[in-house]
Amino acid sequence: xxxxxxxxxxxxxxxxxxxxxxxxxxxxxxxxxxxxxxxxxxxxxxxxxxxxxxxxxxxxxxxxxxxxxxxxxxxxxxxxxxxxxxxxxxxxxxxxxxxxxxxxxxxxxxxxxxxxxxxxxxxxxxxxxxxxxxxxxxxxxxxxxxxxxxxxxxxxxxxx
Amino acid sequence: xxxxxxxxxxxxxxxxxxxxxxxxxxxxxxxxxxxxxxxxxxxxxxxxxxxxxxxxxxxxxxxxxxxxxxxxxxxxxxxxxxxxxxxxxxxxxxxxxxxxxxxxxxxxxxxxxxxxxxxxxxxxxxxxxxxxxxxxxxxxxxxxxxxxxxxxxxxxxxxx
DNA sequence: GTTATTGCAAACCATTTGCAAGTGT
DNA sequence: ACACTTGCAAATGGTTTGCAATAAC
Numbered sequence: 001x002x003x004x005x006x007x008x009x010x011x012x013x014x015x016x017x018x019x020x021x022x023x024x025x026x027x028x029x030x031x032x033x034x035x036x037x038x039x040x041x042x043x044x045x046x047x048x049x050x051x052x053x054x055x056x057x058x059x060x061x062x063x064x065x066x067x068x069x070x071x072x073x074x075x076x077x078x079x080x081x082x083x084x085x086x087x088x089x090x091x092x093x094x095x096x097x098x099x100x101x102x103x104x105x106x107x108x109x110x111x112x113x114x115x116x117x118x119x120x121x122x123x124x125x126x127x128x129x130x131x132x133x134x135x136x137x138x139x140x141x142x143x144x145x146x147x148x149x150x151x152x153x154x155x156x157x158x159x160x
Numbered sequence: 161x162x163x164x165x166x167x168x169x170x171x172x173x174x175x176x177x178x179x180x181x182x183x184x185x186x187x188x189x190x191x192x193x194x195x196x197x198x199x200x201x202x203x204x205x206x207x208x209x210x211x212x213x214x215x216x217x218x219x220x221x222x223x224x225x226x227x228x229x230x231x232x233x234x235x236x237x238x239x240x241x242x243x244x245x246x247x248x249x250x251x252x253x254x255x256x257x258x259x260x261x262x263x264x265x266x267x268x269x270x271x272x273x274x275x276x277x278x279x280x281x282x283x284x285x286x287x288x289x290x291x292x293x294x295x296x297x298x299x300x301x302x303x304x305x306x307x308x309x310x311x312x313x314x315x316x317x318x319x320x
Numbered sequence: 321g322t323t324a325t326t327g328c329a330a331a332c333c334a335t336t337t338g339c340a341a342g343t344g345t
Numbered sequence: 346a347c348a349c350t351t352g353c354a355a356a357t358g359g360t361t362t363g364c365a366a367t368a369a370c
Contacts, residue, residue, distance in 0.1 A: 022324060022369050043359080060327045065360060085335090086359065101290045112284050116276065121299055124272050129304040130261045137297045139281055144289040182344050182349060203334075220352045225335060245360090246334065 008035045008076055008093055015074035026059045030067045034077070038095065040109050042086040043068060081138050083107050103143035110143065168195045168236055168253055175234035186219045190227045194237070195251065200269050202246040203228060241298050243267050263303035270303060 006014070009031050013023050033049055034041075041049075043065055050059045059067075068089065071077040078092035081102055088109070097118065101110040117137065125132040166174070169191050173183050193209055194201075201209075203225055210219045219227075228249065231237040238252035241262055248269070257278065261270040277297065285292040 020324085024325060024369070026326070062328080062361080063326060066325085101285065101288055101292075103290075104293065110288055110290065112288065114280055114284060116280055120274055120276055120280075124274060125261065125299065125301065128261055128270055128272065129307075130263075130270065130299070130301050131307050132261075132299055132301040133264065134301070135297065135299045137295065139285065139290070139292055139295045141285060141290050141292040141294070147289075147291050180349080184344070184350060186351070222336080222353080223351060226350085 008091075011093060012071065012074050012076060015070070015076075021070070025057070026063050027067050027070070029053075029057050029059060030064060031071070031076075034071065035091065038091060040080065040088050040090045042083065042088050044086060078134070078136075080136065081109060083109075099137040099139070101139045101141065101143065103146055104140055105142055105146040108143055108145075168251075171253060172231065172234050172236060175230070175236075181230070185217070186223050187227050187230070189213075189217050189219060190224060191231070191236075194231065198251060198255065200240065200248050200250045202243065202248050204246060238294070238296075240296065241269060259297040259299070261299045261301065261303065263306055264300055265302055265306040268303055268305075 009028060012027070012031055015021075016023055016027075030046070030050070033053070034046065046068070047061050047064050050064060068077065072079065072089075072092075076091070076093045077089045079087045080090050080100055081088045083102075084107070096113060098111045098113040099117065101112060102108075103110075121132060121135055124130075169188060172187070172191055175181075176183055176187075190206070190210070193213070194206065203221075206228070207221050207224050210224060228237065232239065232249075232252075236251070236253045237249045239247045240250050240260055241248045244267070256273060258271045258273040259277065261272060262268075263270075278295075281292060281295055284290075
């Protein structure tokens, strides 16, 4: 259980302060939108969500890109994979450490957590006098959905 | 110890045959160049190496890109990281499985091997009925070289 | 009032692709 | 002969950037 003492917006505000940057309306709206759910997303999807806001508070594509970079630096987001040639982001704050199974067929991301992986990485890093700051582990393959139905077009025949 | 029964070129030849593709001079030269050492490289570096060949057997940039894709499909190369916005490749044939420590400061890649990681990944995949085909693990941080000298500009003062 | 930020359009840049000429089988 | 490949130049497409107008502090 990880406790979240500060909201994402506050955390971002802190980060901005240390860099003499400003908390603009645009940045605030983006943070709100990004943290409104836990799904993975890419820049383009976020741009689209920003354009469909009912309150009409639009934000340009450039600002979305610029803010994503800031959120990453602030430790609020991290890149987890590339899909369709786009960087895929996910929350890196208030969300437990995990990695992903990535389906080569449908592109779906399945999260999993495993304690021993981080332990191993810490050992390895220490052996190499490497100061680990984070990692990105992508496991490629075919997910359950894609390996099931597709190959069994005639389920009854499987038993023959 | 992994035994390499077949040369990279032969392995590529086999792959090409299964796809009714041809072993052209260009492809052969690229394989030769790529497997002439074990260093990591990106497409641009390979293009440059191809242009500096003394024997004048040049290969165009497009063909390099096309062949890299083929070598990846053939299981001879794999992408291991992105550096400077470019895909970084390494040998995936006749070379033991390993992962990388990537320095955020100088971009250097340090290889490491660890048995338990693949074991864990197989367990996790099996738990999710996921058919693992491979993985990509990038550990980010600061390498020994970069964390040493840079931070200790006045080594003697460290002891104060 | 200063200085950072936005939105737009243009630029960037690694990678891909259409096509006519060339090559492997 | 046939189908696959090459090299070139042009296109692609995600991401970045210059700049004048605007907003945060």
